[in-house]
Amino acid sequence: MSENIKNISDTASDVPFIKVENLSYSYENDGVPSEPALRDISLEIREGEYVAVLGHNGSGKSTFAKLLNMILTTDKGKIIIDGTEITSSSMTDDDMFEVRRKVGMVFQNPDNQLVATIVEEDVAFGPENLGLPRDEIRKRVYSSLDMVGMRDYSKHAPHKLSGGQKQRVAIAGIIAMRPRCIIFDESTAMLDPLGRKEVMSIIKRLNRDEGITVIQITHYMEEAAMADRVIIINDGTIAADSTPRDIFSRVDFLKSVGLEAPQGTELIWELRKDGFDLPDNCVTDEECIAALSELFEKTLKGKKDEQA
Amino acid sequence: MSRLELNDVSYVYGEGTPFRTEALKNIDLSFSDGKITGLIGHTGSGKSTLVQLLNGLLKPTSGKVLLDGKDIWEKPKEIGKIRFRVGLVMQYPEYQLFDETVHKDIAFGPKNCGLSDQEIENAVLEAAEFVGLDKNILDKSPFEISGGQKRRAAIAGVIAMHPEVLILDEPAAGLDPRGRREILGGLKEYQRRNGTTVILVSHSMEDMAYYCDEVVVMNKAKVLMSGCVSDVFSKSAELESVGLDIPRIAHIAKALSDMGYDLKGELYTVDGVKNAIEKYIASIS
Amino acid sequence: MLSDITLGQYFPGFSILHKLDPRTKIISSIIYIVAIFVIKNVIGYALLILSALTLVFISKISLKVIIKGIKPVIIVLIFTMILNLFWTVGEGEPLVQWWIIKIYIDGIYRAIFMSLRVLVLIVATSLFLTYTTSPRMLTDAIESLLSPLKKIHVPIHDFAMMMTIALRFIPTLIEETDKIMNAQKSRGADFSTGGLIKRAKALIPVLIPLLVSSFKRADELAIAMECRCYRGGKGRTKFVKLTMKLSDYVFMTLIILFLAAVIAINYLPFGLRVGV
Secondary structure (H helix, E strand, C coil), rough: CCHHHHHHHCCEEEEEEEEEEEEEEEEEECCEEHHHHHHEEEEEEEECEEEEEEEECCCCCCCCHHHCCCCCCCCCEEEEEECCCCCCCCCCHHHHHHHHHHEEEEEEHHHHHCCCHHHHHHHHHHHCCCCCCHHHHHHHHHHHHHCCCCHHHHHCCCHHCCHHHHHHHHHHHHCCCCCCCEEEEECCCCCCCHHHHHHHHHHHHHHHCCCCEEEECCHHHHHHHHEEEEEEEEEEEEEECHHHHHHHHHHHHHCCCCCCHHHHHHHHHHHHHHHCCCCCCCCCHHHEEEEEEEEEEEEHHHHHHHHH | CEEEEEEEEEEEEEECCCCCCCEECCCCCCECCCCCCCCCCCCCHHHHHHHHHHHHCCCCEEEEEEECCCCCCCCCCHHHHHHEEEEECCHHHHHHHHCHHHHHHHHHHHHHHHHCCHHHHHHHHHHHHHCCCCHCCCCCCCCCCCCCHHHHHHHHHHHHCCCCEEEEEEECCCCCHHHHHHHHHHHHHHHHHHCCCEEEEECEEEEEHHCCEEEEECCCEEEEEEEEEEHHHHHHHHHHHCCCCCCCCHHHHHHHHHHHHHHHCCCCHHHHHHHHHHHHHHHHH | HHCCCCCCCCCCCCCCHHHHHHHHHHHHHHHHHHHHHHHHHCHHHHHHHHHHHHHHHCCCHHHEEEEEHHHHHHHHHHHHHHHHHCCCCCCCCCCEEEEEEHHHHHHHHHHHHHHHHHHHHHHHHHHHHCCCCCCCHHHHHHHHHHHHHHHHHCCHHHHHHHHHHHHHHHHHHHHHHHHHHHHHHCCCCCCCCCCEEEEEEHCCHHHHHCCCCCHHHHHHHHHHHHHHCCCEEEECCCCCCCCCHHHHHHHHHHHHHHHHHHHHCCCCCCCCCCCC
């Protein structure tokens, strides 16, 4: 708790960037509301935070992301983004425009979010919609392409790029709008390991160097490990909200919500179950190795003492 | 049992154009009968091309693909028959669903095989069971079921043809850990019961370690190495040199071995390492 | 494979024709087409051939490519020839008369010159509009040229956006068709044997998934566009600006002069006159 308070005073304002209060949502099936996808969710996200939202397929995590960007709307509960209540019935199209300028979204399928036939023109699409002058668009397009390392491809056709490259272009298209927050809605799910690594390193850099608030929806644990904070959504409710370290060490809990702990943590957990004396907070491979070698040394020493 | 082999196979895309690329270069390979072989490699390493050569979607530029010692292209007009014997589940196979009901969609392949109505019915029900599809889903439209169920239905559509060799290209791509386990576990069970030869393309080293008996590693249009899982994962340096990883648990086991602790056994799954550690501790205490 | 089809047959390059503003090229091709159809005098035809060869030369597109481009329309050319050869009723006695067939000297002339017109028409328009202009530039130019219609509330911007998106997704859909066909082939679908009806039926398992996924794509793309603050042409600026340079004005002047010359030549008291 004390850590939390300290962090808030670090930022310029102690008003959260995103504030969600008692949010619920049900999809409708032929006019009949089905099982709620989200039930009574409340949380706050501060500017500059890197939050991973984890959950198995159908847990409600994507619904949550879509509500934040007004792709879905509801009147059950409140979402306040940078002081604007986006769930209010008095929201106009112009207000929505403002919200989307501040909160960008990168989707899962890289193919279905690129509009133009040339990379640089696609990146320009957002700034064009914002009505920026041509010189400013030009500047933003190239600096955004630089940021994702795709400047050399500025004249290429999107369909000739790899999945990871397409996704980087999509990210550049969002960066060019200079949002304060970017939501990544399973943006790495369709990529191969290399593409995923590329995209992850960009996400990390955007948060660390540019101070952009990142909300990353995913079911990959390795990705969640890079965040400051992990929120686990299960059956439409928040099942956990803590640091990655804390959450990853709760192997039983992770299994119960359909997720997996890192292999090293699982190994230590299995050994602890069998009665071995090991710490319960090993998350990284190095920590696991250190804990195990300590156990070996203790056992070897015990044997020597016994023999002596 | 049918033996699937590649004999000096090369494949070139866009021959005679400026875009000419060699996707496969002189591949000699044979897949063990009744085992699960993992096929791993980066995008562009040639594994997708390889998979399409195995069931005759592509024809080798040179060399032969042999099934039971016979060139599958001996009678090009009968290549369709090869596809019933070597079943291929493509990546994101849910795109192939088209029929009115899931049942009819799964029956599409068996029908094309020319099975009798009763045989088709049995094949559909059996395949649905293997992939864990509920019976009440079979009468629904494939477009109104969930993503995970679509994936299962699509896989069932190929299994229902009872291929002697079953190839799956990333059957668990995009699924969450639970979905992965269910699909891959179901396949392993299917393979164990029927003794089918299975070839599994995957990017996940952890899945390879857990579900496969043998592994073929592709790199730059060639086979980098092949062998049983433990042999391949013991060559971590070589794998890393081409940018592939070993399972994280194998890293931990390797680091401990390098520190002088004598761990023995299957050091590439959590269970394997756990057993090795417990054995080791028993031996030193 | 389907994905080998190249779209639009655009050949990137830096020739004079490539560098012209796409609007110049659209207007020029219209003027050129008019010129082709007003030519009557044989001297005019000579000028036409000369101008077409000049265009080919300055585009720096290889003759091989151009001949390849003509191949698919050879049937049309032959048809034009036959039509004109047999259906022209000329003055005087026919040269050949057999059964119901009568061939006049005029028919021979017309057959030659009409197919020449079609040939030049195809070569010139492909040079202007497809070989040297990317489809995207063409879209931009059409939007710009039609922009006066916005005043009477014709949704020009929306049409242009639709064209851009179509161009963007055609390769993706071709790839996807390929993928779905392979998936169905793997399930024993047979697209290459049987009669027309059987083949058409065999395409159902390809068309339905393609349709379903296209709708899904359209849906996702619309959401992605909205999230990037798209709200139609309202308040939108443009990244690429088309600019008319001196060379554009010079080129356009030359084309207009060409038209004027062709018309003038028609009034010459000498030279064989063929045309409608």
